Amino acid sequence: MDRLTSTTIIPDAFQGARDDFSMQFSIVWDQIKAPLIVPLLRLAVAICLIMSLMLFIERLYMGVVILLVKLLGRKPEKRYRWEPMKDDVELGNSAYPLVLVQIPMYNEREVYQLSIGAACGLSWPSDRIIIQVLDDSTDPTIKDLVELECQRWASKGINIKYETRDNRNGYKAGALKEGMKRSYVMNCDCVAIFDADFQPEPDFLWRTIPFLAHNPQLALVQTRWKFGNLAFSQVFLTLIWPFIICSVRY
Template structure:
């Protein structure tokens, strides 16, 4: 658009007086003021049209970007269960394709109905119109003016009789679920207050770990420590060093570094770190799988199939970004003594970067509630909570009795916890024993973490629901906490 040589101050719409003057002097020659106002009006209209075209262009580009994003997300969708054969893989692909096709169909239908509602709104069928008499519309043909009115009145009739009742039912169901969740949170908070008031704390029945140096007395069973990792170039040194410095008799501990890396550089670095600690006297082995099936669950399952595992009674699991304190085993393993029903001892997480930014502070608040309120209360009163996948010690007999690690979901930690609880095993949560780790500091890393944490629970619920219904689990008081 060329420059009209008018400044923005000069570009103003003609006043009402100018329009009146123009009506009374249409045949008279135009003076400078009227020419100037007419020219201003032309350029104002052109500028507004240019602005409107820019808005439409930006809206169109935004819709196209949203559509492409939805297509990429749908195309990137995958199931939680890896295929075991070619036929299963094809069936799973067909199910996934059908599922996402239904999602796309629903999205397009929503867009079409939204456009239809916009047309109806601009035509005058406002939602605020009280007492829309549909029967009167159909009974009086003269009341219907045009095919659009007939179509819209039919759509309103469908909404009233077929769409509104199920939507109202879903809204009521959401309200009920919200009330149930609020009641659950209230009970958990009251339970946490009671624990603080009564100073309830899980304590081992016999704490003999003070005779550690002699190696003759105390409860020092054989402990297997596993560090599953995959392409962990940044944190593998800290985690291996922290585990190798655990305060436990060297003859009673074996450390497995379960490397699932597909990067040769990462494999070399981790292997060299393991060799360095072997030379320093640590009882540590490096293990790498050729067939990397089942992700973390497959990695742990493969490690538990080693022949020497039968010589160990307990297994402690630490992710690659966790650094346990030297006294971790001394404060967790003694809880298993003379408590044959105990299958898991879970420690709390602590975060070294919780004050890094606003995102880490919010995560710290959320996870602190999860550990101190949810897991602590459930551990004290019902002896059950979800295994966090790391910073915990399992009785190997409990793992074997529950079926071991399974690759059927991405939440293998929750899966093994549910199956162990259904088999009657008890859990203990130690709120005063902490294991250091790091929180995601960027939104992208946080999004990926939450995707892993939330992609499998519904599938696990579907798989475990029949077993939960048939199970006979009795809630007993945790006598070791008194």
């Protein structure tokens, strides 16, 4: 018996049609390849060049700013009036601004204890500070842990409020806005905002509030911050969180 081949199985007419289709497809691809692929590659190269240029300009700008700051010595203490807060025998603690400390949270299992503990450890007259934990967590277990942590500090005499809401409109910014609607906030003079992974130094308020108290034209103080775990945080900052603002508003 003769061996079967593709030639004997596939009719010659079909084989010819397949060859014609392959040839036509090859011709069409050769015709559209250059006008289709080349512009896309050029566009991708142009976008990469533009992004590289933007990154270079940003680095150059920041370098110039840092150099000028170093050379001119434009420190806040020299530009604005700063004097330590002084006790008032007649007014007592009421001479100090009432400060609201806001901490927005969202499923912050790893850092909630550190941030709440740091906020509760701020040095300031105890009757002139309110810690407000704004918890938008969707994990019931984490919400319970955060609430228990707030209750633990409240049992130590810290004026701490645990606040939740039934939606996440505006995300953390929305939580901050919602927190400002509470009745006890109306009497506050200053608002300090820390993200959930911030750990302010105990003297943070003593160093920042005087800028606002002695300079009525100022509405916000943005402070310098540093990393507790620098090696990991540099990657984290670059990829996930480009900036974080810690501010006090008077």
